[in-house]
């Protein structure tokens with residue numbers, strides 16, 4: 764079965780919820796207490812429920828993973844990733860405001876992996892449209908990535924590749 768060589772995740776509303784806003788709308792400093800991360804106004808930052816299991820699946824299957832975020836506050840995003848203790852899991856992290864075409868060009872160059880061998884999750888259709896146009900299998904996420912959508916997308920990727928001419 765064909766599996767992606769690189770899986771790329773958006774952050775806001777795909778891997779994490781920042782109290783209902785984009786992470787660049789939070790108010791630092793962030794406080795961390797007993798694995799609860801909150802900003803100065805009490806907004807909680809949390810990974811969606813299935814995210815740890817999804818990342819573990821990627822580890823188990825030895826699939827490289829990456830981040831592509833166009834947040835206006837890359838420093839805050841990186842701090843939150845550190846607090847969540849998941850920074851090291853990602854082989855690549857492209858975090859800066861821009862079209863995601865730039866993020867994916869950087870990922871392709873850094874990894875040497877073809878767009879056709881990548882799978883991408885994002886909650887914004889403009890990103891899905893742009894990145895999908897590159898040939899990346901791009902999956903629209905509604906209200907946070909779930910294990911169900913993740914595994915269905917792996918199947919979709921495998922099916923898609925099976926239909927490709929060799």
Ligand SMILES: [Mg+2]
Pocket residue numbers: 773774775776777885886887
């Ligand atoms: Mg997002």
